[in-house]
Amino acid sequence: MSPTAPSPFTLAGRAARMNPSVIREILKVTERPGILSLAGGLPAPESFPIDAMREATARVLADTPREALQYAASEGFAPLREWVAAHLGRQGMTVSPGQVLITTGSQQGLDLVAKILVDAGAPVAVETPTYLGALQAFSPFEPLFHSVASDDHGPLPDAIRAVPHDAPGCRFLYVLPNFQNPTGRLMPEERRQAVVAAAQAARLPLVEDNPYGDLWFDAPPPAPLAARWPEGTIYLGSFSKVLAPGLRLGYLVAPPALYPKLLQAKQAADLHTPGFNQRVVHEVIKNGFLDQHVPTVQARYRAQRDAMAQALARHLPAGSEWQAPSGGMFFWARLPAGCNARALLPAAVEAGVAYVPGEAFYAHGGDPRTIRLSFVTLSVAEIEQAVATLGAVLRHHLQEDLQPPAP
């Protein structure tokens, strides 16, 4: 065969729908030294519990090394599933350990949910905007995305009632109620009640994603949607934000009727999540570690949130809009008229700062003036410097915009 022979492979139709992650492509650029990145959703590495991890790995490899390194059950490590059920019980959910499926990060939960629920051409409803990783996880299964109009409190109940749910039927509404990625918004109690009532009336199941719920700054969020409609909701959780993402450990909670299919999809996908990681994390958290650890993460992120709020007020040009989030990892801002976030990104990176254009988070074309800014990766001093740089880039652009064209 000559090296230029055409490839004998034929791509599946769904592969044409897979596009590179805008965020990850930007992250590659921002790995260059000297770039202050507000783009990535990377937790502060200073918050990782390294000493606890060291002790836990040593203990697991001393006490149960063979079990930790052997093949294991697809459902997950039983004591960890019990811990998850009890943890969610304290948040108002009634969960049996038998409903808990340990996943390789909560991203895998999105893949498994789509695999068992989404036929090609079936509608799937998402918030506006929504988590980019969910769009990427669902897209290979070729849904028709239906964008549900949303405000600062989340999806609008009237818009949920308007979702097409006749046969073949909208398969679910994907919703992220706590400190949403990308907007940082929190769904208040009244909206939760209204969203669940609208979804129940439409018999539209919910997929509730909650990676950030523990990262509250002022008060814990209201009870999950899953606590209000357990038989109609699949709930996704993660250890990435309260411990460390590099362990790739998440979980889902499914109604008993759905669990066997999700389990079979999990077996087919990777047999099981690494047992070593499951045992290490259980060893870290089993005696209440998170009760001490999470408040330290909250305090760190609250200070960074405050720093970004101050920096935005100080440096962003008039006409910019944002709200300070009450938890999580992200500010969502709208730049002044005349600013296109995607078009301005190269100039920003050139000046030494990166962000994610908000467009990436919409299933159907988004507001080109929006941007997502993470406040958890950089230090307070770096946040000030990064936002000052961003402000300078925007001011420079707006001034150029006002000047008459060069002769």
Add this chain to the structure above:
Amino acid sequence: MSPTAPSPFTLAGRAARMNPSVIREILKVTERPGILSLAGGLPAPESFPIDAMREATARVLADTPREALQYAASEGFAPLREWVAAHLGRQGMTVSPGQVLITTGSQQGLDLVAKILVDAGAPVAVETPTYLGALQAFSPFEPLFHSVASDDHGPLPDAIRAVPHDAPGCRFLYVLPNFQNPTGRLMPEERRQAVVAAAQAARLPLVEDNPYGDLWFDAPPPAPLAARWPEGTIYLGSFSKVLAPGLRLGYLVAPPALYPKLLQAKQAADLHTPGFNQRVVHEVIKNGFLDQHVPTVQARYRAQRDAMAQALARHLPAGSEWQAPSGGMFFWARLPAGCNARALLPAAVEAGVAYVPGEAFYAHGGDPRTIRLSFVTLSVAEIEQAVATLGAVLRHHLQEDLQPPAP
């Protein structure tokens, strides 16, 4: 909602094709104390390099804890990708690190390959019999399985030439040339040449799975198929059998034209394989550890293979057939006429021994007299006892079969 309200969820059509793993259901039964299991494909836990793992985890958490616990590149840890490329180079392949994608076990590689290559209704060719986990990974994408007639050396070249490959075209032939799961067979050099020539002539791409290639007892296997047709082959490898499966660490090597789509599917599936695990494994293997470790695994498994060969000769009733494998983890046996492996399994488990009925490994109905026996989980003494018990169950059945029916 009443607890008996019908579920609001609608399953995707593909979910109806997902069935529980026969092997895993049996494994559940065999977790009962007192059962000697020849069923599971579990590596001997005595072979796990626990001391090396302990040192490597301590070093990673001392030297690069934040990097190991942070989000990481979807492609995988660069030094590990370089190691894989160099390792495969010693087996006759020419691989750039840029072609290596680290996966969450090689099972995930099967899922990703099917996701980008299999449209519903497209043919996918498999050996007869074939790895059950591959059937499970491919099935959710709704291929039409085409069983390729095979003998003790692997798929028959004439049968490959007969695979339907017109549009929409057979997407690939899945093949496991080294110590195949379930048959233990090794594809010899001449067959490799003939299989590749037939596949090239048919422009039928290959998916080559090689989890067992390092576990040879007499001589290393011939060069991989991928070394002979790199632009037409996706190659899958694993650390599960040479280090430990509980780490869930595998890899695939793809032609450059396909790599970006596989990478996007990987991002959507779980963002990346745990970076902690990748760094720990790289730390274990980077200075030639496997050169000392793999021979100890080979020696252990060779002794177990010998014990099972002797036990089968001693205890299986006349009319049974098998061949001793020259590597890997499995014997494949055919029971005498009058024995149905699936029907006899409950009696065997009752007597204290488990195996996997061979039927499970066929895409289209298999020989009901075949069984798969793993020789790597039990000790030499336990293998003798397990096979003796199995022989007694078979003899008892055959005697009953010969007796006249009770009056």
